[in-house]
Amino acid sequence: MTSLVLIGTGLIGREHARLILSHPETELVAICDPSSESQHLAASLGVPHYAEWDAMLDQVKPDGAIIALPNQLHEPVALSCISRNIACLIEKPIAETLPAAWRITLAAEQSGTPVLVGHQRRHSPDIRAAKQTIEAGDLGPLVAVNGMTLFDKPNDYFNAEWRTKAGGGVLLINLIHDIDVLRYLVGEIDSIRAFTSSASRGFEVEDTASLAIKFENGTLGTFIISDSAVSPWAWEYTSGQALYHPTQPGACLFLAGRKAALSVSDMYMWRHAHEHEHWQHPLVREHRAPERSLTYVNQLDHFIQVIHRKVAPLISARDGMSTLAATLAVSRAGREDRAISITGLLNESRPS
Numbered sequence: 001m002t003s004l005v006l007i008g009t010g011l012i013g014r015e016h017a018r019l020i021l022s023h024p025e026t027e028l029v030a031i032c033d034p035s036s037e038s039q040h041l042a043a044s045l046g047v048p049h050y051a052e053w054d055a056m057l058d059q060v061k062p063d064g065a066i067i068a069l070p071n072q073l074h075e076p077v078a079l080s081c082i083s084r085n086i087a088c089l090i091e092k093p094i095a096e097t098l099p100a101a102w103r104i105t106l107a108a109e110q111s112g113t114p115v116l117v118g119h120q121r122r123h124s125p126d127i128r129a130a131k132q133t134i135e136a137g138d139l140g141p142l143v144a145v146n147g148m149t150l151f152d153k154p155n156d157y158f159n160a161e162w163r164t165k166a167g168g169g170v171l172l173i174n175l176i177h178d179i180d181v182l183r184y185l186v187g188e189i190d191s192i193r194a195f196t197s198s199a200s201r202g203f204e205v206e207d208t209a210s211l212a213i214k215f216e217n218g219t220l221g222t223f224i225i226s227d228s229a230v231s232p233w234a235w236e237y238t239s240g241q242a243l244y245h246p247t248q249p250g251a252c253l254f255l256a257g258r259k260a261a262l263s264v265s266d267m268y269m270w271r272h273a274h275e276h277e278h279w280q281h282p283l284v285r286e287h288r289a290p291e292r293s294l295t296y297v298n299q300l301d302h303f304i305q306v307i308h309r310k311v312a313p314l315i316s317a318r319d320g321m322s323t324l325a326a327t328l329a330v331s332r333a334g335r336e337d338r339a340i341s342i343t344g345l346l347n348e349s350r351p352s
């Protein structure tokens, strides 16, 4: 059995508790969250409860920790785990700022403590199938990609004020997942241009953004996101894998290469029927049905392997930091009306 503690038992933390308890190879040995709801949760689950994470880590000495806290607390808790060589799964974003992400990354790398960042889509059947298709060379070199996350959040979602202010908003809450998938499937992002808007909701943070993306390998991409547009075009719907959303079959991401194109999540591949054909000949369509596993269970399976040092984290701290940098580049690109280099952002935020 792998012993786990959970730090933060809010919206996503409760889901982690449920997953740990239902997994045959994990044991939830304690939870930490100062709220009264968390005390009730601990009592109902029959697990020890702590209000302070350092005390819990010292007394319980778990194999691994899941950090599901407000973003600004990711850094101190991650550093507490790393200083004790306790492997951790940090919910996304790895941290609220790039300097904080650097401190986690450098501490993890110097101590050799594995850190997995909770970009769960990389563990999903559709993204796994897309990755395999690309790596097998079936699409040829990618030329152009295009994606969408367009959904309409309820007004009471924004009663939690942090979601309306810097550190919240659709970019850091949602776009960060899309950026991570694009980096995973297409490659490292060189630079981003963007238009951003907060006109629909009127908050200080953006509710809508359109991106032009240049990847280091030369692929070009576009992406559009809004939390105030009614549509079924978002991974949360098309994948059927999200925790709190209905399934609306369809596609939200389109990948076009020199040999073929693939839409995700419906997983249709389009290619020429024969060599030397071109745009005046009909394409043939194949369905690349993904396997039927569950994203969050896959993530936990992977974390168990990471804890026991059997595999390296699929999304390391450094990887999560690059995803954060590219996401932060979007609001800056919109504000400053220019292309933002991701390497430039990472270099200027690195602690001296």
Ligand SMILES: NC(=O)c1ccc[n+]([C@@H]2O[C@H](COP(=O)([O-])OP(=O)(O)OC[C@H]3O[C@@H](n4cnc5c(N)ncnc54)[C@H](O)[C@@H]3O)[C@@H](O)[C@H]2O)c1
Pocket: 007, 008, 009, 010, 011, 012, 013, 032, 033, 034, 035, 051, 052, 053, 068, 069, 070, 071, 073, 091, 092, 093, 118, 119, 120, 173
């Ligand atoms: N991967 C995903 O799909 C996904 C989904 C939702 C949230 N998240 C991420 O998970 C994290 C948590 O988000 P959430 O929506 O569950 O937030 P939340 O506000 O619902 O829960 C946060 C919890 O942390 C607790 N907390 C606050 N200070 C604490 C402290 N000092 N020690 C211990 N506990 C403390 C709060 O009492 C609360 O229960 C965020 O980083 C968010 O971005 C990821």
